[in-house]
Amino acid sequence: MVKIFIDPGHGGTDSGAVGNGLQEKDLTLQIAILLRNILLNEFEDVELQLSRTSDQTVSLNQRTNAANNWNADYYLSIHVNAGGGTGFESYIYPGVGAPTTTYRDQIHDEILAQVDFSNRGQKTANFHVLRETVMSALLTENGFVDRTEDAEKLKSSSFLSQIARGHANGLEVAFNLTRKPTTLYKVQIGAFSEKSNADQLANEAKSKGFETITLLRDSLYKVQIGAFASKENAEQLETRARNEGFEVIVYQE
Structure with missing residues (x-):
C-alpha cells in the first residue's frame, strides 16, 4: 500500500496567484x-489523503x-505560477538525494509528456511543504496564470485533465503502481454454432455502418460491435x- 498525500495549494482566503480571470486556488x-x-479508479493499493477538498483555508503547518x-x-x-514566465517546473528541498530526486525526475518527465508546456526544469527551494515533511516531497508549478498563452490552456478542463494524468503517470512510474483489471462492456448482436451465420450477420452490421469482430468463445461464434470501459x-x-433491428446484449468481461 502506497500512501500519497495530495496538497492543492492555497485555498479559502488565500487565492494564490491570479491573472486572466483565473485563481490558483481553484486550479490546484x-x-x-x-x-x-x-488514482482511485485505475490503481490498486493506493491510499490517498488531500489537504483540502473544497475552497477552505488551510495553513502550511496544518x-x-x-x-x-x-x-x-x-x-x-x-x-x-505567476510572475511573467511560462511553462512547467518542479521543486524538491535542497540537498536531498534519492529517492526524492528520482521521484521528482520521473514525475516531471511524465507531466511534460502529457502537456504542451515548456520545460523550466527541475529545481530546489526552501518551501515549507518541502522542508517540514518527513517523507519525500515534490511541489509542481503548472503554468503561469498571468501569461496569456498558459492561462488559455489552464482555462480548458481537458488540459487540466492532462495535467492530472501526467501526475498520475509519474506516480505510477515512481511507485510502480499496479493498475486495476479493466472491465469492458461488450456489445454483442449474435452468437452462432456455425461461422457462416456469424459472418452473414457481421456483413449485415457492416453494411449499416457498424464495426464488427467475430470471436470464438465457448464453442460459439459471437458477433461483437463494440467494447467500452x-x-x-x-x-x-x-x-x-436496436434501432437498426438487431437483437443486442451488453455484458461485462
Missing part, C-alpha cells in the same frame, strides 16, 4: 480532485502536520443497434 483543487479520481501524522509515503503539492457508451451503441 481541480487538478488535485482529478488526480485523486484517476498541511504538513496532517501528512506527517498520517505517515504518508509521499507528499505532492500542486501549484500554478464506459457503460454509458456501450448503452448508446446498444440503442443504435
